[in-house]
Amino acid sequence: MSVEGGIVANNGETLGQLAAAGVGITRVGRFSVVTEIADGRLVPLLDAYNPGDVELIHAVFIGGATTPARVRVFVDFLVKRLAGRTV
Known part of the structure; x- marks a missing residue:
């Protein structure tokens, strides 16, 4: 088929x-x-x-002193929220 x-x-x-x-x-x-x-x-x-595989999530941004605070806060939120998650 x-x-x-x-x-x-x-x-x-x-x-x-x-x-x-x-x-x-x-x-x-x-x-x-x-x-x-x-x-x-x-x-x-x-x-x-x-197979139990996990779809990876990537947060890609330009780092450094010019990174807006809102971006840093959002990335930190993602790391905390998704840490160890296997949905």
């Missing part, structure tokens, strides 16, 4: 919205579709075959 698709995206939320709209199935980080799963709009498939 050959699987073909006409939609390509690099955003988990977009792919989740498309799947919830009935366009097809997708493989995204659970955190991208946790609400859709909780609402019953999406159901996890092939959980037994999930």
Whole structure:
């Protein structure tokens, strides 16, 4: 069986919205579709075959003395909020 698709995206939320709209199935980080799963709009498939991989999140910014305080505060928030998380 050959699987073909006409939609390509690099955003988990977009792919989740498309799947919830009935366009097809997708493989995204659970955190991208946790609400859709909780609402019953999406159901996890092939959980037994999930390799347990984690989608990395990167905060990229230019550091140094010119970094705005709001950027530093946000990055610190992300580090604290996501530390040790495996959703």
